Amino acid sequence: MTARQEKDPDLQRSLALLWAGRRRGSRGPRPKLSVEQIAQAAVRVADADGLEALSMQRVATELGFSTMSLYNHVPGKDLLLEVAADVAAGPPPDLAGAEDFRQAVRLWAGALWAGLRSRPWLLRVPLDHAPAGPNQLAWLDRLLRPLLAAGLVGGEARSAALHLTAVVRGTAQISLSTSSERKRADGLPHAGLTHAVTEFLDEEEYPALTAVHAAETGDQQSPDGDGLPFELSFGVDRFLDGIEGWVAARTSSG
């Protein structure tokens, strides 16, 4: 991975090509590979052996082609990763059946959580700009709908959506471990914070930490059946409380 050139127009055009699907000039031989095939193969590799196993060579052999042929369809590994991540994200959940905006948001968060749980390598994909793929944007759109419906205005809804995305991803990032967890008993969510270094905890230097550590992780599931673990559910619920209060205050005062 050499230094990225990636002036912004460059990347923009590349992404555009990957959206529209790169119309071909119909002169040369018919391509036997496509961006979609390559991206799907990349997803297969990452699903099977993790992000660190995802190399150009590996994807190429997965498809039975030479390594360099990939570069006829994809400008480089970085872009391939973005496309693969978007493909792996898949379509967002349908929240039309939700009763209120709270449940819609919770369902959305639960779906994202489940997705990240089943594909932890998505958390390792380095993201260096706002979501740009069709699926990522669809997820964002589905989240914005209930937020707008709840009464948030544009900037607030955008901020809230960013907030929620960050919370789910961040919580998943340290709750679901991606590399070592697979080797251990698999599944169980790794006790939130700080189990390994407990013995070093100097009570004088980390009083709050030691106090909190005493409280055992209850491993409670959320009361509603949307699959949110407690660590995530509590924060999301408090946040939604705050959103509700905010719009209530505005609608009552003016």
Next chain:
Amino acid sequence: MTARQEKDPDLQRSLALLWAGRRRGSRGPRPKLSVEQIAQAAVRVADADGLEALSMQRVATELGFSTMSLYNHVPGKDLLLEVAADVAAGPPPDLAGAEDFRQAVRLWAGALWAGLRSRPWLLRVPLDHAPAGPNQLAWLDRLLRPLLAAGLVGGEARSAALHLTAVVRGTAQISLSTSSERKRADGLPHAGLTHAVTEFLDEEEYPALTAVHAAETGDQQSPDGDGLPFELSFGVDRFLDGIEGWVAARTSSG
């Protein structure tokens, strides 16, 4: 970077060594290198040229030693990265002067935001377990204090701390771009969500997105002077609203 061995006890012991500082058996020649020197050199490299420039060879030449000599003090690049990240995190801010828990949390978030802004490569360090370094734990401890003081119990405080950490990091991750931003005009916060692909936005498929996109990013700073940008400040404030309501409800009812 080959596959990681890292059974959990392994990593635990490695981390332990790096905490305690690896007592030497006093048999061989006195070492001229130390973990601290190496970590600081790594931080220097990352500060200067970004995470992708941080290689063992680069760190070694930075120190005027051979590449392989590093491995006498550090078991591998992954651990070096963790140590470097902890060193780069530095000590947490002192929140003793804050008036209430809200201001304390805001100050904390602002300090973290500023730190990530000045060292964006920290956002690229792959984190695969809970914070474990002394500085990281200190940051966590400082955040837990006001949360506990506000009236949260152990599990809630832990969840809230995780929530806030995730929010700041996640928001920074897509607001501060790390690789391409340095080349562009530098500084200005990249318009939150989705500027590049606006032309592809099909109104039928992304109605909420297009609606939100119309609302221009006001680029407002937060009202309080703690350096939080609006996108982050709004969410944090709503979250704190929710926390306040939560403890208020508990103290009044039980």
Next chain:
DNA sequence: CGTTTTTATGTATGGTGTACGTAGTTTCTT
């Protein structure tokens, strides 16, 4: 038909992390 464009392949370059062997240095044991 030849020209032109596009695809797939092969080769080559400069980078990566790190396993391993060697030499030299210091301290502990005898």
Next chain:
DNA sequence: AAGAAACTACGTACACCATACATAAAAACG
């Protein structure tokens, strides 16, 4: 004092990585 043992730094070597570039074949156009 002499030897053994432990430890550090170094050099070499290997496997792998992304990708620049040249080559050859294939399809469509003039």
